[in-house]
């Protein structure tokens with residue numbers, strides 16, 4: 001582990017590649033790191049190092065996120081390339097990916113495919129406000145056909161309220177850029193410039209009480225238990241007292257004794273940062289994915305809430321039949337996965353495609369607050385996306 005401290009010289013943003021299977025998300029991610037390593041502001045991460053979760057993340061993990069980090073002239077980015085469609089859905093809808101902007105990868109050879117449209121819809125639902133398009137495989141595409149694909153993509157963006165006329169659409173070849181072809185490394189530079197200028201710096205709630213949803217838990221021999229995740233809000237420093245909340249009767253107060261980002265120690269982490277926290281005296285089994293680390297007394301876990309929920313249509317991969325009061329699916333809230341009973345009140349049933357109000361009784365306490373987004377899943381697929389309206 002490198003011991004060079006992380007120095008915050010540039011604003012930090014979280015972005016990610018999304019798009020249909022095989023359109024070249026991972027190749028493009030590798031190409032970006034290659035181009036930036038040539039500039040001296042990133043480390044090249046080859047294709048086969050991106051497309052898998054780090055080894056220590058494999059235990060007990062249900063959602064895979066592969067992160068790389070790099071810098072442009074003006075910004076520091078954490079970039080996530082999720083390995084499969086199911087992971088996109090989970091990470092996007094639950095907010096685990098926390099994207100400030102997205103690079104939509106569309107193959108110039110194939111055009112819009114079902115998951116292209118689905119990811120744009122998901123991005124809209126979870127509040128990703130800016131999408132930059134990479135028309136990939138432009139090396140192999142016919143120019144006129146690529147023009148048509150571009151029109152089609154702009155229409156798709158507009159249909160979801162993304163301002164398809166103004167969104168940057170950059171023709172790239174991840175593959176040729178990886179091979180070092182100057183025409184295509186130049187295209188990657190253009191794509192990064194578009195991300196730098198088109199995706200605005202989001203407002204960070206650095207003054208709010210600290211909160212980090214736990215994505216993964218590891219043990220460092222001789223040092224203790226480490227939790228990782230993206231800081232949702234606030235600031236945390238080495239030496240700060242924090243609560244570890246899981247709703248399982250193991251809630252505990254502890255002290256942050258170490259703080260790192262991408263293997264580099266840091267003195268303080270703030271909203272938006274991807275970090276690892278070393279926690280004093282917390283046994284490995286007292287904390288797990290889905291728990292929350294927060295400023296003492298700042299959140300109160302509860303299990304009953306009301307919500308506004310969109311029931312995905314069959315076309316979006318949702319159910320073909322209605323849901324009714326008494327339905328008991330899984331709720332993905334931040335990084336937690338909890339069973340819950342729904343009550344639809346007088347409406348009693350909701351059909352795929354409907355947006356409905358419901359009351360939910362979770363199987364255990366979870367930190368909740370109005371405005372929090374969540375996903376509803378059943379048998380391994382997403383059937384609904386919702387927002388908490390009130391906590392009982």
Ligand SMILES: Nc1nc2c(ncn2[C@@H]2O[C@H](COP(=O)(O)OP(=O)(O)OP(=O)(O)O)[C@@H](O)[C@H]2O)c(=O)[nH]1
Pocket residue numbers: 019020021022023024025026027028082083084085136137138139140172173174175176
């Ligand atoms: N011609 C050409 N082929 C490409 C380009 N980028 C990727 N490919 C090829 O497309 C295939 C899929 O690339 P990946 O990067 O794995 O695509 P992906 O979107 O990450 O795929 P999933 O993670 O499985 O959804 C591979 O065979 C790549 O070599 C490109 O710019 N030009």
Ligand SMILES: [Mg+2]
Pocket residue numbers: 025026027051082083
């Ligand atoms: Mg991939």
